[in-house]
Amino acid sequence: MSWFRPPPPHTQLRPWVPDAIFIPISRAVERVGVFFYNRVLNKTEIGLFDKRWNKNVHGPYCHWRYYGKLDTKLMDVKLGELPAWIARREKTPSAFYNEFMRNVWRVHNLYYSGPVYNNTVKVIFRFIFAYSFLNWLVKSHRYVDFQKTMYHW
Numbered sequence: 001m002s003w004f005r006p007p008p009p010h011t012q013l014r015p016w017v018p019d020a021i022f023i024p025i026s027r028a029v030e031r032v033g034v035f036f037y038n039r040v041l042n043k044t045e046i047g048l049f050d051k052r053w054n055k056n057v058h059g060p061y062c063h064w065r066y067y068g069k070l071d072t073k074l075m076d077v078k079l080g081e082l083p084a085w086i087a088r089r090e091k092t093p094s095a096f097y098n099e100f101m102r103n104v105w106r107v108h109n110l111y112y113s114g115p116v117y118n119n120t121v122k123v124i125f126r127f128i129f130a131y132s133f134l135n136w137l138v139k140s141h142r143y144v145d146f147q148k149t150m151y152h153w
Contacts, residue, residue: 045094049061050068050098052067052068053067063101063102063105063109064102064103064105064106064108064109065102071085071088072085111126112126
């Protein structure tokens with residue numbers, strides 16, 4: 001912070017009392033976070049690329065693409081084959097999470113980035129429109145009585 005003037009010579013700066021309280025607490029929280037990362041998160045696959053992705057085969061990594069073995073689409077499955085199709089699905093919590101994140105990335109790529117939507121101004125106006133619409137939706141109940149009596153002079 002070079003814009004502050006240095007204190008005059010021989011000035012005694014005493015530690016501020018909240019610093020004596022919050023610095024040890026923040027260091028303890030930091031150590032707990034490091035412990036949690038090293039012992040729990042580091043042993044999972046959270047935040048890593050899909051194990052089935054191969055750079056030489058698939059090219060650059062796409063977050064919204066499924067790199068597993070392709071199967072019949074749900075709309076193409078006949079009614080008699082439905083139990084076998086469901087049995088082939090992976091039903092672990094990580095599979096549900098990965099599918100959810102693939103859909104989040106797919107929507108992000110389709111509507112907020114990509115070659116068609118790379119204009120920053122468009123994205124900003126989309127968020128402004130969404131914010132305005134949600135505000136209108138939340139506050140519209142205030143005008144119900146007004147709408148009922150608007151033409152009754």
